[in-house]
Every structure is written in C-alpha cells, then in structure tokens.
Amino acid sequence: MSGRSDRQRVTSADVAREAKVSRATVSYVLNDSPRQKIPEDTRRRVREAAARLGYAPSAAARSLRRGRSDIVLGLLPDWPIEHVLGRLVQQLTDALAQHELTFLVHSAAHPARPLREVWKALTPAAVLALDAFPEAEAEAGLMRAAGIEVVMAVHGPVRSGHRSPLVSEEPIGTAQARYLVQAHRRLGYAYPDVAGLGALAGPRLDGVREVCAGLGLPDPDVRTVPVDPDGAVEAVKAWRAADPPVSGICAYNDAVALAVLAAVRSLGLRAPQDLAVIGVDDIPGAALAQPPLTTIVRDTDTIARGLVCRIVDALDGVQVSADPIQEPLWVHVRVSA
Structure with missing residues (x-):
C-alpha cells in the first residue's frame, strides 16, 4: 500500500490502484451494479482495498447517481427533548437508514440558524416537520419549488394545503x-x-x-x-x-x-x-x-416506520395515504390509578 497523507480524502482512484482494477470496476462493485458481471474474487479485492484505505463514497456522487440527495431533514419545534421524542428520533434514524437515507435534525429553538439557510445548504430529498410551525409553513412552497417533494407535518394544524397530521393525539x-x-x-x-x-x-x-x-x-x-x-x-x-x-x-x-x-x-x-x-x-x-x-x-417504533414508509413512497412516486398512522396504545397498570 502506497504512503498517503492522512489529511487527504481517499478517492475511488486510490481504491482502484490498491486493488489493481479500473475506477469503473470500483464503482460497479461498491455500488452493487446489477448489470455488471464481475468475478467474486475481484469484488472481494475491491471491498478489502476500500476497507483498508477507509474509503467512503462521496455523498455528492451518490446524489448525482440517484438524481436526489439521501438526506431527510427533520424539523423539531421548540419542544423539550424528552425521553420519548429522543427515542422517536433514533427510531426514525434507524428506519431511514434501512432505505439508505440519512436523518438530520434541525431545531427551531432560538437562536437556531434560519431554516432557509439549512435546507438550501443540504438540499434534502424530503422534509419531515413534527409540527407545522410558522417558519416551515412559509418555506414549504419554496422547498417544493426547489425539488423537495415531501413536506409532512406529523402534528399541528393543517394549513395552506399541508397534509393532515400523520399522528393523532x-x-x-x-x-x-x-x-x-x-x-x-x-x-x-x-x-x-x-x-x-x-x-x-x-x-x-x-x-x-x-x-x-x-x-x-x-x-x-x-x-x-x-x-x-x-x-x-x-x-x-x-x-x-x-x-x-x-x-x-x-x-x-x-x-x-x-x-x-x-x-x-x-x-x-x-x-x-x-x-x-x-x-x-x-x-x-x-x-x-x-x-x-x-x-x-x-x-413509537410503529410511528417511525409508518412515517418512513410514507416518505419512501412519496420519493418513489407512489400514492401516499393521508390517513393517520394507526398506533397501538395500551395501559401499563401500576398503583397510581
């Protein structure tokens, strides 16, 4: 393995040199291209070279390949981040990761960076708002015009054509x-x-x-x-x-x-x-x-998976149900009641 500065970003060209294959082969292997017949030994060599070098495919390259970003932007209103909300954020993160989507959270708590700066910098594929707070309401049309097709409100009032709240309280x-x-x-x-x-x-x-x-x-x-x-x-x-x-x-x-x-x-x-x-x-x-x-x-796991299903369907052009997610509830009986 050739010596390289740890400060330099590892590229697919580095992986190709390490594995003694072409950059195209590296791309086909790491992207699991179904139409390319590449020997299993070559695939193994490429993956091992990528692992040794610590190569991570460029997010920008993935976005170009897919035609969209892999980011879902979660908008949190100025609520206390308590146990259940924290658990829901983690479950959303896990469920979106199963679809190769990355969940990033932006809080409206003052003095947060303005929402417009955030979504323009990230160009997310989708936006999931836990509440239809005013800033998100004003930005929804601009987001859609920029190609961000999904702007969902989990809670909060329905205004200006927003979908109905997806979780009923x-x-x-x-x-x-x-x-x-x-x-x-x-x-x-x-x-x-x-x-x-x-x-x-x-x-x-x-x-x-x-x-x-x-x-x-x-x-x-x-x-x-x-x-x-x-x-x-x-x-x-x-x-x-x-x-x-x-x-x-x-x-x-x-x-x-x-x-x-x-x-x-x-x-x-x-x-x-x-x-x-x-x-x-x-x-x-x-x-x-x-x-x-x-x-x-x-x-909350049912809520998270239901929300992710709707996001993925919308991104794939599938008709999305406007009905609230059916969340099972039960009473944990102890002593106080």
Missing part, C-alpha cells in the same frame, strides 16, 4: 379517560405549562372531553401544572375543592403526572385512594414513582 386522551371512568365520575386534566406543547396537549385533552361527554359526565377540570411539586400543589388543592371533587387525573405526560403525585404526597394525600393519576409515555422514572405510575404506553 386524541386516542391517547381517550385511552386515559376510558381507564379512569371505570372507577371515577369526575376527571381532571393536568395541562403542561409549556406553551409550544399545545399541538400535543390540546388533542389529548379533546380525547378526554369526548369520553366524558359520551358518558354524560362533567367536562374535565383543566389545570395547568408546572413540573415541580410546589406548583402542582395548587392544582391538586383546586381539584379536591371542586364540586363535586375531582378524583381522577389524566396528565399530559409522565413528567406532569409525577409532579401531581409529588403534590399529592406533600399534602398528606394518597394515590389512588384520594386522587388517581394516569400519565403518558412510560418513561423509566414511572416505575420508580411513589406510588408507581400507571401510564399509557406508545409504540
């Missing part, structure tokens, strides 16, 4: 309420104190309201609950003082539910005897709560 609130109304006739809803989470919390609350209305029960008593015990105490006091008293709480997520449980303990009350609480997400801390938290479990 209402069934989560429905599942929470259906579980609690087996033993509780007055429900409360613990709403998050992060304004940007309304795209998730609003539909979940709608699901709780629908169950209550369908059973002729009072509308849920909605209180904004910060993720700290002192702030949650006031909400618990208000629920207990209501007429009739609230006895079951559907929390926006497990973090909010844990704050409610902490407030219950600090007031000398018990869960579920005095106030039952059910969360969402089954985060690792849910099983460690006092008492252990009953929660709704989401199948």
Whole structure:
C-alpha cells in the first residue's frame, strides 16, 4: 500500500490502484451494479482495498447517481427533548437508514440558524416537520419549488394545503379517560405549562372531553401544572375543592403526572385512594414513582416506520395515504390509578 497523507480524502482512484482494477470496476462493485458481471474474487479485492484505505463514497456522487440527495431533514419545534421524542428520533434514524437515507435534525429553538439557510445548504430529498410551525409553513412552497417533494407535518394544524397530521393525539386522551371512568365520575386534566406543547396537549385533552361527554359526565377540570411539586400543589388543592371533587387525573405526560403525585404526597394525600393519576409515555422514572405510575404506553417504533414508509413512497412516486398512522396504545397498570 502506497504512503498517503492522512489529511487527504481517499478517492475511488486510490481504491482502484490498491486493488489493481479500473475506477469503473470500483464503482460497479461498491455500488452493487446489477448489470455488471464481475468475478467474486475481484469484488472481494475491491471491498478489502476500500476497507483498508477507509474509503467512503462521496455523498455528492451518490446524489448525482440517484438524481436526489439521501438526506431527510427533520424539523423539531421548540419542544423539550424528552425521553420519548429522543427515542422517536433514533427510531426514525434507524428506519431511514434501512432505505439508505440519512436523518438530520434541525431545531427551531432560538437562536437556531434560519431554516432557509439549512435546507438550501443540504438540499434534502424530503422534509419531515413534527409540527407545522410558522417558519416551515412559509418555506414549504419554496422547498417544493426547489425539488423537495415531501413536506409532512406529523402534528399541528393543517394549513395552506399541508397534509393532515400523520399522528393523532386524541386516542391517547381517550385511552386515559376510558381507564379512569371505570372507577371515577369526575376527571381532571393536568395541562403542561409549556406553551409550544399545545399541538400535543390540546388533542389529548379533546380525547378526554369526548369520553366524558359520551358518558354524560362533567367536562374535565383543566389545570395547568408546572413540573415541580410546589406548583402542582395548587392544582391538586383546586381539584379536591371542586364540586363535586375531582378524583381522577389524566396528565399530559409522565413528567406532569409525577409532579401531581409529588403534590399529592406533600399534602398528606394518597394515590389512588384520594386522587388517581394516569400519565403518558412510560418513561423509566414511572416505575420508580411513589406510588408507581400507571401510564399509557406508545409504540413509537410503529410511528417511525409508518412515517418512513410514507416518505419512501412519496420519493418513489407512489400514492401516499393521508390517513393517520394507526398506533397501538395500551395501559401499563401500576398503583397510581
């Protein structure tokens, strides 16, 4: 093997010299060209040479060969990056990689680089927006004009011809309420104190309201609950003082539910005897709560694979379903409800 500076990028010409073949042969082997009959010994020699030299095919070359970039740009709104969102990003990364697509995430949290600069620099094949936040809305037409055919909103309102949200949050609130109304006739809803989470919390609350209305029960008593015990105490006091008293709480997520449980303990009350609480997400801390938290479990792998299927279909020119992804939900019953 000839000596080379580690600072120089290894090229297909280097691999060709190392394997003693033509650059065309290197391209055929590393791209698995189906129409070329190349002896297996030659293929092995090329792959071994590429591995020794640390050769990585140029992303630009791959884009030219395919006629598009291999990048899917994920747009995150200004939301907390918590356990479930982090898991979904990883599962999207893995599922897209199976289709030789690379998932890159851009957050809208201030002071992020302007979205227009990001997509123009990357020229992604597709854009997946978790929420239809204003900057993405304004850019959608420009992206499509630039050849970026897929601009999907996972959550958020439908505006200016955007597809319907691909993941429905209402069934989560429905599942929470259906579980609690087996033993509780007055429900409360613990709403998050992060304004940007309304795209998730609003539909979940709608699901709780629908169950209550369908059973002729009072509308849920909605209180904004910060993720700290002192702030949650006031909400618990208000629920207990209501007429009739609230006895079951559907929390926006497990973090909010844990704050409610902490407030219950600090007031000398018990869960579920005095106030039952059910969360969402089954985060690792849910099983460690006092008492252990009953929660709704989401199948984020199904969500990730459903989103990737739609992206790949759209890139291949296949008709894409506008129906929400059917995500299985189940209740992990512990002690709190």
